[in-house]
Amino acid sequence: MLKGFYTAASGMLSAQYRQNMLTHNLANAETPGFKADQGVARSFPTMLMQANSSQAGNLQNKQPIGALSTAVYMQEQLTNIRQGDVRQTGSATDLALLQAGTTDNQAVLFSVATENGERYTRNGNFQTDAEGRLATASGYLVQGIDGNPIQVDGDSFQVESGGTVLVDGEDRGTIQVVFAENTNILEKDGDGLYRTEEEPLPTAYGNGAIAFQLQQQALENSNVDTAQTMNEMLSTYRMFEANQKVLQAYDHSLEKAVNEVGRLT
Template sequence: MLRGFYTAASGMLAQQRKTEMLTNNMANANTPGFKADQSSMRAFPEMLLSRIDRVEIPTEKTLNLRQSPEIGTLNNGVYMQDANPSFIQGALESTDRKTDFALQDVNMPINEATGLPGSVFFTVEGTDGQPRYTRNGNFTVDAQGFLTAGNGQYVLDDQGNRIQLNSDQFDLSENGVISENGAEVGRLGIAFSANPERLSKQGNGLFLPENNQPLPSAYNNPNVRFTTQQGYIEGSNVDSGKTMTDMLTAYRAFEANQKILQAYDRSMDKAVNEVGRVNG
């Protein structure tokens, strides 16, 4: 019975974690470039139970043979795997703002190990001076004329340098080239990750590569095809309807485990306080 407490509790904890993940997804349903987290439930290895028993064979000295007949398997509960973002393309939304950029995936190579396509990202400069990556192209031009991301990170060009402009009246071509008054200013730094599931979220729509190793340029990969769109931003890829349904399912599963836990508690109360009680 005590193991039943742990099994039900593990189910509650797993569903709580899933609810928190889905709540965060729903809260960012309107955040540009947001990539929804996803995960799945897994069961802990089951235990095979057997009963220790013995059989008496009627002989002159009564031979006892020990045996352990199988009772069955016992589940040890469930857990939620680590949440990983889904890099499915979000819908492009028109803003008509010169400083809003969006990446449009055209052809992303499939990773043979995962069976999933790679993804391209804007490159920005982190607070530690190292590159970070984002799909949120809601940029602005600061007081010094530098193109910056929403939280003040500098947007980098394909040479790893900050992009400085004279005004917010500039043009962006589909191949990432920024021009001002007919003169080329630079080319957006677009990076490619063959396995974006290995990237870790850093908050504010930023991703950090594994071992902090910079991602390669997408321009150097002939198999990667994409376009950059000015006056658009990529919306979140959160499916609000499905997320709400999953949240309700997780809540109901949490509630079911809670009722099981309460039933175990009542049974334990009877076992301790009523069963075997001697009346005076």
């Protein structure tokens, strides 16, 4: 009976982890460039139950009883890298990355410098820092293809579709855009940033397999589907509640076994 007790408990934990993930998605539905997470649940291997027969002293005569499902768990959490809708903002420091020719598992990203090394982002809601350099809202410097920050000296600059930054017609460098051939290697690092434990991502420039362009005065919206996310949250809550009722039923049965069945009369 305790096997079912643990199965119901694991179902509640799995539902809780999924609910936390969906809540995080919904909270970032208005965050530019945010990519929704998707959870993958998996059950432990099914157990095959058999009964041993002791007929004629033979303990090897096994009779199959049936299969027993065991616990479930959140195997992994993947990021849906699909591009979000693009909206016009009118701000010169806002940049949107538009990609084409990529699969659902590939993406282009901006490269930024942090105190922990190179990081990547799809959030083009940039600003200029005190020294006139292009930076993220958290102050991380946007990198050029030469590895140096982009000096814009204010808001009067233009960004061409190919990534070149012009200030009064002067070339101030090209914004570095990198290519992730397999986005499963990317890990979220907070502040809308991604990191990878492998080699730094290669530049997207000169890669004939993909096509991309930058759009100034525009931002990429989050790809979170709020209606679908709320439906999934409701479904997950009901799954949690169902496992909770099973757990309560087991607890009630154990209580009766201890207090009533085992009582001496």
